[in-house]
Amino acid sequence: MDKIAHAISEAMENSTAFTIPLFGGIPVSQSCVVTWIIMAALVALSIVFTRNLKLVPGRKQMMIEAFVGFLRNFFRDQLGEKGMCYFPFLCTVIIYIGFSNIIGLFGFTPPTKDLNVTAALAIMSIILVEVAGIRAKGTKGWLKSFAKPVAIIAPLNVMEIAIRPLSLCMRLFGNVLASVIIMELLKAVVPIFVPLVFSAYFDIFDGFIQAYVFVFLTSLYIDEAIEDED
Template sequence: MNRMGTEGFGPRVAFYIGDIPVSETVTVTWLIMAILLVFSIIATRNLQKEAKGLQLVVETIVKVINNLTKQNMGEHNANFAPFVGTLLIFIGVSNIIGLLGLRPPTADLNTTMCLSITTFVLTQYFGVRQKGLGGYSKGFLEPIPFLLPLNIIGELANPVSLGFRLFGNIVAGVIIMALLYGALGIFTESLLGFAVPFLQAGVPAVLHVYFDMFSGLLQSFIFTMLTMVFISGAME
């Protein structure tokens, strides 16, 4: 039995540590963490009073994230900017990593559900912290106590819909691209009588731009925006 085989369109086992399988999702996530860590060190190791070059780019990104947080969560919640920025950048890089030929970690439901559960836990924590346990629980009885079960179900549905939305959009792109590459390979072999992947090298490029860049960055923005809405809504 080949331990390195694949099953459907799911993430492969990249390698084993003893008998413990380490999936492609985990290894790519480690790579993304390393890239962001190295970039952060390089971008902040020689800060100047007058920003230019890479420092100017980083400061612009920080300002955009700070403004985005203030606009959606209010000035009093500006301290959420580091979390919002980390979430936005991590998901964004994870979604576009497919441009390097790697499987996006967000194409794994485990990753997207962990991110959505993190949002859910923070929502409940800051809601209780802001309103108190009694005040926060009272919100589930509004507008009428009869709706308590529906309000609870709706609250529990938020992380599920959040995780599945991100996962569905990213894995759909992965599957479509895999099918396209396979179809082009078969077409090329049928046309020439032997496998020469010349169509696979150029035709999918436009779709890669859409699924990996446009759709990927859009989904990271949507996930982050919904996270801010859920947390700030629980605190109001």
């Protein structure tokens, strides 16, 4: 039981990686450092994969174009042509979350296990949703949309502004944290072979599923915000 309790405590801990000696010391969390590593890796991969692009693509270029085309078609189906201006943000988020969730395979702690990270992602997404609504309907139309279908439910519609990011945040955080805890428990109880099998599911399959769910819900909210009024 002590091993299990230690494994759970270790999984839930978000330690400070280092402290910047300014203003009395600014702590930099481990999740922030891992995020920097992911950012650097994605920038490096972007440079490598987009270098020397040709009109007649080779195998590497075809794979990249197929991946980007898949994401573009997915979001076009969700948002329509008028919502494709939000494609760069959604594409960036799904790639970041996907890499964050599988980085445990390389010995790092997923930054999405940190509630601060998932909260920041959710807040950015919901701000984008509301800005999309204002751009599509104008300020007056956006305010009037809270009174639909009937004015009496306006308070509930206003509450959704807080409920939606909370839902996005806790869904992603809870699933990633649960996966980390289960893996730590398996390592503590059955340290050989079995964790490898479950890692293929929790670190790869479930990690990409959570990235998909996050951007899928965000795209649904954007589509709802920019839909034409009757």
